[in-house]
Amino acid sequence: MLGPSWEPLALASMLGLEGPCWVGPGPDGGLAVSEEFGDVKLFGSAHQPLGSLGTLTEHTFVHPAGVCFDSEGSVIVADRQRREVTLFPQVGPPISLLLEGLEQPMGLACAPWGQLVVADAGDNSIKVYQYLREMA
Numbered sequence: 001m002l003g004p005s006w007e008p009l010a011l012a013s014m015l016g017l018e019g020p021c022w023v024g025p026g027p028d029g030g031l032a033v034s035e036e037f038g039d040v041k042l043f044g045s046a047h048q049p050l051g052s053l054g055t056l057t058e059h060t061f062v063h064p065a066g067v068c069f070d071s072e073g074s075v076i077v078a079d080r081q082r083r084e085v086t087l088f089p090q091v092g093p094p095i096s097l098l099l100e101g102l103e104q105p106m107g108l109a110c111a112p113w114g115q116l117v118v119a120d121a122g123d124n125s126i127k128v129y130q131y132l133r134e135m136a
Contacts, residue, residue, distance in 0.1 A: 016049065017041060022107070024067035024075070032075050034064040040077055053077065059086065059094045066108035066119065070131070078105035078118065085118065099129055 019036035026032065029045030032053075039054040039061055053075060054061055062081040069075055075088040076097070083102055087095040099105075103122020111117050114131040 021064075022066050024069055024108075026069045026075075027071070027073050032067040032069065032077075034067050034077065037063055040064050040067055040075070042075075053088055053094075057088060057094050059088075065106045068108045068110050070110045076108055076110065076116065078108050080104050080106060080121070083122075085116075097129075099127070101127065 017033060017035060018038050020033050021036050022034045024032040026045075030050070031043045031047070033041045033043065035041065039052040041052050042050040042056075044050050053059060061077070061079055063079060064077050065080045066078040067075060070087075073090050076085060077088065078085050081104075083104065085097045085099055085102070085105055085108065087097055089095065097116075099116075099118065101120075102118065103120055105118050106121045107119035109117045110131070111128070116129045116131045118127045118129065119125075120127055
């Protein structure tokens with residue numbers, strides 16, 4: 001038995017990407033797309049390019065992987081080779097999230113009730129962190 005079929009709403013061709021890997025839908029209908037060994041490109045709700053996180057924030061990625069948006073519209077990016085997860089708020093500089101036990105963070109998801117879920121390819125696990133917005 002086959003499942004439901006999907007039809008494209010419109011052909012959305014986003015040019016200028018180099019090795020797109022992960023896509024994170026934004027709360028306003030936009031997208032964040034990570035590029036293998038590159039940057040993270042941002043697109044608006046009409047799929048128009050808005051720039052890249054690296055250029056906009058002067059942050060250097062080594063191997064950006066999973067991307068997601070939190071409930072406040074901030075972008076969160078896992079960098080596999082740097083072994084870190086970084087929060088990019090809508091205003092202000094990037095913030096390295098202190099997540100214990102990460103080896104190779106790949107996939108990310110923001111779950112309800114302020115949880116950040118990380119797929120860690122280094123030890124083949126899924127790790128769940130409570131997302132605390134209070135900064136010291």
